[in-house]
Amino acid sequence: MRMRKLFAGLAAAATMLGGLALGVSTANADDTLAVTADELGQTQSIVLQGDAAQLKDHTFKAVLLGAYDGGEWTDASKETLASVSVRTETNVLAKVENALKTIEGVKDADDKFISPDIIEGEGTDAVTISGTAYNDYKASVYKDNPVAFIARYFLGYEATDSGNTDNRDTTSSLKSEHYAGLLRDLVEVLGDGDDTVGSVFEGVADATTEYAERGKATVTISGLTPGIYIIMDSSTGDVIEPSQDEPSKYTASIHMLVGTKLAGKDLEHQELGAVAVKNELIEVNKEILKAKGEYNEEPVNESDQNVGDVIDYKLSTKVPNTTGYETKCGTVDAEAECDGTNYLSYVLTLNDTLSKGLTLNDKVTDTDQSHTGIVVRVAKTDDPDPSDDDDWLTLAEDTDYLITISDVADTTGDYVGGTLLRVDLSKWINNTIVGKEKGNAYIGKEIRVDYSATLNSDAVIGVEGNPNKVDLTYSNKPDGDSTGTIPGPEPEVFTFDFGFQKVAASDNSNLSGAKFSIKALDGKYAGKYLTKNDKGEWVPTPATDSKAEGETPYEFSEIADSDGRFYFSGLAAGQYEVEETTAPTGYLQSVKPKTVVTITWTGQNTKPEPDGAYTVAFSKDGTWDLITPYLSGDSLSTDIVEGNTADRPLVNIKNAKNLTELPLTGGAGIALFVVVGLLLTGAAVMVYAKMRGTMKALRV
Structure with a gap:
């Protein structure tokens, strides 16, 4: 029987499916353009390309499916190849044939399986074609060379002497179809299991070897016999440790089919020996x-x-x-x-x-x-x-x-x-x-x-x-x-607190028994007095018959300890009005301090991780100078950068037993002067009225 060879142009385009382009040698080929034995004997490389993160720490192996056993140069310059021929490796022949049995047969434009009358060769008329690629293969001239059959028919490349000089893949699926065509199915079956035995070569990704642009990398598998290889990623796939700003990983790559260069050269119309990694x-x-x-x-x-x-x-x-x-x-x-x-x-x-x-x-x-x-x-x-x-x-x-x-x-x-x-x-x-x-x-x-x-x-x-x-x-x-x-x-959720100490204005001794209200000045509860429900959650004070929700102050005493330290905790950043509603027993009920507490979240938008640092600032009492720093040398504003404010109070809030304990300068002094002046005026009025009454009695 006349021997027939498949002459294949092998393309390892940037997609896995740009694998092979085939040409049938002509009878009048110029023998001077034939590839020599020395040229066939030169080892070749396959370059895997991708982002550095795709390749980092991944290990790939190449298994030879079919070696080149001939070829033809385009012209005497030997810069490009017109074609190459391929033969299936004996030790993988059964594996490739079994893979073809699991795959749907090649279909034409009318969605019909290829039939014997359009397959080249003699003696195919009696073969019954079923819907598998294996039956098509056995009915073709490549029945003992399954890798050649895959290249010639399964990949869908037309012969170069039929006019398809750009080697277009006409049937296998494109990247936009998620590599899920017949070739994709075949390659996965070929790479499945441990019985893919052949010449195995390995290469480990080196993300420092960049190409084309920053962040790209290559893996080179060298010392290869020229031919067609299946490339498999033998790493676990769980190899990239992402940063919080870029939480991503790449799986192990799906298998790839690629042909090497021959004597370091490409086909006339396509690059060989390179493939883009296909991991997810x-x-x-x-x-x-x-x-x-x-x-x-x-x-x-x-x-x-x-x-x-x-x-x-x-x-x-x-x-x-x-x-x-x-x-x-x-x-x-x-x-x-x-x-x-x-x-x-x-x-x-x-x-x-x-x-x-x-x-x-x-x-x-x-x-x-x-x-x-x-x-x-x-x-x-x-x-x-x-x-x-x-x-x-x-x-x-x-x-x-x-x-x-x-x-x-x-x-x-x-x-x-x-x-x-x-x-x-x-x-x-x-x-x-x-x-x-x-x-x-x-x-x-x-x-x-x-x-x-x-x-x-x-x-x-x-x-x-x-x-x-x-x-x-x-x-x-x-x-x-x-x-x-x-x-x-x-993501993190932060909530803040602030604390203060009740003290006597006379000697800064601790006081207990005071009560305070708190009103939100901004945020979701703006303008409302707050309380805590039975779950310990902040909510507006309940409505009454005469007042709407949040209009009635709630008097907090239970959040203070026996020494008079108050802690308002579990609050969002914002402004809060804190007012003493009941002074400790024995202290002026008419002189009760009030302050605006501002919680500022200073750690917001801090990179790379969320930061809960914040500042608590107390305003001075609008009338009496009864709010002072808790520690000598501090101010009324405190930065909290670690722990929480429960470590200590931030300010002292004072109470006075009598007017003499109140400050006599500034706004408070003026207020006191006004109070004393009013008292004196009242006394004068009373004396004047008394005198008028006495003189009137004398005249009578």
């Missing part, structure tokens, strides 16, 4: 959307709150490209839907951890049977409007995802006593994405989880804050069951 960028994010009753103009990762305030959170990630992952739900042919217990193919779980000071609001009402306070949606567009239901697919609990809520197991650290929320999206991913990647509109779209939490009475007061973290568990290796976990941002 995994991202997870967490933001505070709404705080103090208002939506933020932009999502933030820090907020200041009153104890009792509700904070709206958003978790997000992207629908992954699951190409290369087998569906394992139900039967081998993956027809059965995932039932919630058997969906090991692709794992995607959001793990959200709330510290003890945050109460998860997982239900809208206490009687709800499901977790109605947690809403899970998938975007239908690249730029969805959060408020437009038409832009989102709302998933159903149990049907599409599973929720578990448990106590944090940590015994040390910031999350002791906290709550762990898991949102397992694997069910929806495996039913909707795995095995259905080609043309799938959801791949790359946002997955969004919304819920709220209440800052409770266990909140950490002061600089340290109340953190809330998220991480994402995901499948990270296409041909295995391994998973990775990527940490996301850790």
Whole structure:
């Protein structure tokens, strides 16, 4: 039988599918242009390209599937190749043939499988063609050379002598279709398992080797026999430690098919020996959307709150490209839907951890049977409007995802006593994405989880804050069951306090028995007097028959200790009017101090992490100079940069037993002068009236 060779132009374009271009040698080829044995014997390299983060610490191996055994130069200059021929390696022939048995046959423009009458060769009329690539292969002239068949027909490249000089791939899927064409399926089957035996070469990524532009890198696998290789990422995929500002990781790459150069040269119309790495960028994010009753103009990762305030959170990630992952739900042919217990193919779980000071609001009402306070949606567009239901697919609990809520197991650290929320999206991913990647509109779209939490009475007061973290568990290796976990941002909620000491004006001795009210001058409760409910949360004072909510002062005495130290804790930044409503027994009830306390969050917007530093400033009493620094040398303004204000009071607030203990200078002195003057005037009036009455009596 006449021997036939496949002459292939191999392209390793920047996409995995730009793999091969084929040409059939002509009978009148110029022998002087044939590639020599010495040229065939020169070892070659394959260069993997990508972002530095894609390649850092990843290890790749190249397995030879078919070696070049001939070729032809374009002209005598030997600058480019017109064609090369390839033969399948004996030790992988069975593997490649078995892979073809699992793949759909090649179809023409009318969506029909290739039939014997359009396959070259003799004696194919009697072959019955079924819907598999293997049957097409056995009916072709390449029946003993499966790698040649893949190049010639499976990749869809037309012969160069048929006019397709730009080597266009006419049937396999493009990057925009998520690599999910026939070639993609074939390469994943070829790389699956341990029976891919061949000449194995390895290369470890060096992110310091940059190309084209900053942040890019290459991996070079050298010493290769010229030919066609399958490139596999043998790393776990869980190798990038992201910073909080850039929470992202790359999975292990899906397998790639690429041909080397021959004698260091490319085909006339295509570069050889280079391929772009195909690993998936995994991202997870967490933001505070709404705080103090208002939506933020932009999502933030820090907020200041009153104890009792509700904070709206958003978790997000992207629908992954699951190409290369087998569906394992139900039967081998993956027809059965995932039932919630058997969906090991692709794992995607959001793990959200709330510290003890945050109460998860997982239900809208206490009687709800499901977790109605947690809403899970998938975007239908690249730029969805959060408020437009038409832009989102709302998933159903149990049907599409599973929720578990448990106590944090940590015994040390910031999350002791906290709550762990898991949102397992694997069910929806495996039913909707795995095995259905080609043309799938959801791949790359946002997955969004919304819920709220209440800052409770266990909140950490002061600089340290109340953190809330998220991480994402995901499948990270296409041909295995391994998973990775990527940490996301850790937003923090801060709440503040201030304290003061009651003292006697005469000698600064501690006083007890005073009562104070507090009114918010700005923020969500602006203009309202505040009190605490039975949960320890700040709320406006209740309405009465004659006054509206927040109009009646509440007299605080229970927040003071036996030495007269008052602490108002769990407050957001802002201004508060603090007024003494009852003086200690034995002290002037007509002279009670009042001050405006300003809490300024100075650590806001501090990078790289949230910072709870703040300043507390007391105004002077408007009438009496009864507010002084707690420590000698201090001022009425104090910066809090570590710990919290409960370490000590910040100012003394004084009470006087009589007028002589009050200051006699400044505004207070004038006030005292006015009081004394009024008393003297009153006395004079009384004396004058008395005298007039006496003289009138004498005249009678």
